[in-house]
Amino acid sequence: MVYAPVQPDQSLPPMRINLFSDTQTRPSAAMKDAMMRAELGDEQNGDDPTVNALCDRMAALLGKPAAMFLPSGTMCNQISILVHCRPGDEILAHQDAHIVANEGGGPGALAGAVVLGLQGARGMFEAATLTAALREKRRHAPTQTLVAVEQTSNAGGGSVWPLALLTEVLCLAHDEGMQTHMDGARLMNAAVAAGVPASEMARHCDSVWLDFTKGMGAPLGATLCGSEAFIDQAWRWKQRLGGSLRQAGLCAAACLYALDHNIDRLAEDHANARDLASGLARVPGLAVEQPETNLVFFDSSATGLTAETLARLARRQGVSVSTVGAYRLRACTHLDVDAAGVTLATAVIAQAVRSPKA
Numbered sequence: 619m620v621y622a623p624v625q626p627d628q629s630l631p632p633m634r635i636n637l638f639s640d641t642q643t644r645p646s647a648a649m650k651d652a653m654m655r656a657e658l659g660d661e662q663n664g665d666d667p668t669v670n671a672l673c674d675r676m677a678a679l680l681g682k683p684a685a686m687f688l689p690s691g692t693m694c695n696q697i698s699i700l701v702h703c704r705p706g707d708e709i710l711a712h713q714d715a716h717i718v719a720n721e722g723g724g725p726g727a728l729a730g731a732v733v734l735g736l737q738g739a740r741g742m743f744e745a746a747t748l749t750a751a752l753r754e755k756r757r758h759a760p761t762q763t764l765v766a767v768e769q770t771s772n773a774g775g776g777s778v779w780p781l782a783l784l785t786e787v788l789c790l791a792h793d794e795g796m797q798t799h800m801d802g803a804r805l806m807n808a809a810v811a812a813g814v815p816a817s818e819m820a821r822h823c824d825s826v827w828l829d830f831t832k833g834m835g836a837p838l839g840a841t842l843c844g845s846e847a848f849i850d851q852a853w854r855w856k857q858r859l860g861g862s863l864r865q866a867g868l869c870a871a872a873c874l875y876a877l878d879h880n881i882d883r884l885a886e887d888h889a890n891a892r893d894l895a896s897g898l899a900r901v902p903g904l905a906v907e908q909p910e911t912n913l914v915f916f917d918s919s920a921t922g923l924t925a926e927t928l929a930r931l932a933r934r935q936g937v938s939v940s941t942v943g944a945y946r947l948r949a950c951t952h953l954d955v956d957a958a959g960v961t962l963a964t965a966v967i968a969q970a971v972r973s974p975k976a
C-alpha cells in the first residue's frame with residue numbers, strides 16, 4: 619500500500635476559507651520583506667547570523683541553555699528521540715501522539731525505539747496512568763527511557779495540558795530516571811490560551827521544540843531547545859540526517875518576524891475557533907468539541923453524512939476542513955482566516971448538512 623497524497627481536483631471552485639490546517643498559511647508581504655533583508659551565512663558552520671539570533675531568542679523564550687534550527691517539527695521529534703533512546707528502548711507517550719500516528723513509524727525506523735501508547739482524555743494522561751505503565755527494571759523488559767508529551771495535543775483536540783498536571787507527569791518521569799520530551803508544535807497556542815509562559819510549560823522538559831509553520835505563519839522551520847550537551851548530540855543527528863543547512867537565515871528571518879508579530883494574535887485564532895464551534899454546535903446533527911485553542915473537532919454521525927462527504931460538500935462551496943475519522947472532522951483557525959471567514963464557513967457547513975443534495 620502506497621500513501622497517495624490527495625490529488626488537486628481541477629473541477630473544484632477556488633478556495634475561499636481554508637480551515638484545513640494552520641500549516642497552509644502563506645507568508646505575509648511583511649514577513650517576506652523580513653526574509654529578503656536577512657543577513658545570511660553558512661548555517662552548518664554556525665555562521666548564519668539570522669539563524670544564530672533565532673536560536674538565542676528561542677533558547678530564552680523556552681528557558682533552555684541552547685537551541686538548534688531544523689527544517690521541520692518531525693525532524694525535531696525524531697532527533698530528540700535519537701538522542702534520548704538506544705535501540706530497544708521504550709518511549710511512553712499518549713496513544714494518539716503525533717510521533718505514534720503521523721511520523722511514518724520514525725521512532726522504530728530510526729532510533730529502534732518502541733512506543734508504549736498511554737490512554738487518557740483529550741490527548742493527555744494522568745500521573746497514575748504513567749505509574750501503572752512503569753515496568754519492573756529487569757533483564758526481560760525494555761528500558762523505559764523517555765516520556766513524551768504534546769502541548770497542545772493535536773489529536774486530543776488542540777487541548778492544553780494544565781501546568782500542574784504537566785509538572786506532575788514530567789517530575790514523575792525524572793524521579794523514575796527517564797528523560798522528558800515536549801512536542802511543542804503549537805506550544806505558543808498553549809501559552810497564550812493558558813496565560814502561562816512557554817518557559818514555565820517547558821521547565822521540566824529535557825528537550826522541547828516549537829514549530830513555525832503552524833499558527834506562527836512561517837513557510838518553513840522549527841527550533842529544538844535543550845541543554846548544551848543535548849544540542850551538541852542533536853547536531854550529530856542533524857548532520858547525519860541531512861538537516862544541516864546553508865543560508866537558512868532566509869527562513870529563520872521569517873521565524874523571527876513571527877516571534878515579533880504572530881504570538882499575541884494567536885488569541886484571535888482562539889476566539890475565532892470558539893465562534894466557529896458555537897456556530898457549528900447550532901447545526902442539527904453536529905456534535906462539536908469545545909475548543910481550547912485553534913483546533914475545532916466535530917462529529918457528523920447524527921447528520922447521516924460521513925466526514926468525507928461533508929468535507930467534500932463544503933469544499934465545493936470553497937470551504938476546506940480536514941477529516942480525521944469516518945465521522946470526525948477538524949477545522950483549524952489561523953492568521954489567514956478572519957471572523958467574517960468563520961461566519962461564512964459556518965453558513966456553508968450548515969447549508970451542506972441541511973441540503974446535502976443541493
Ligand SMILES: *Cc1c(COP(=O)(O)O)cnc(C)c1O
Pocket residue numbers: 689690691692693695716717768770771772801803804829831840
Ligand atoms: C505538525 C505537527 C508535527 C510535525 O511538524 P512538521 O513541521 O509538520 O514536521 C509534530 N507534532 C505535532 C503535534 C504537530 O501538530
